Amino acid sequence: MTAPTSPTRYQLRIDRVKKIVMEDTKLGDAKALALAVRMVHELDTVPEPVR
Structure with missing residues (x-):
């Protein structure tokens, strides 16, 4: 039996x-x-300096 996993940050x-x-x-x-x-997904593709 596997333990339930918590949701990822994503x-x-x-x-x-x-x-x-x-x-x-x-x-x-x-x-x-x-x-x-x-x-x-689109927000993740914005370069860090622009965010």
């Missing part, structure tokens, strides 16, 4: 963005998740 960021997207739009769970993943 997953926590995805969940936070997904929650905001769902609060401010009429998107469903799957579409909000897809948009959240895309948004977090």
Whole structure:
């Protein structure tokens, strides 16, 4: 039996963005998740000095 693992920092960021997207739009769970993943990915590609 394996112990439950805690979510990664990446997953926590995805969940936070997904929650905001769902609060401010009429998107469903799957579409909000897809948009959240895309948004977090894009933010991760911004060079550190620009952030």
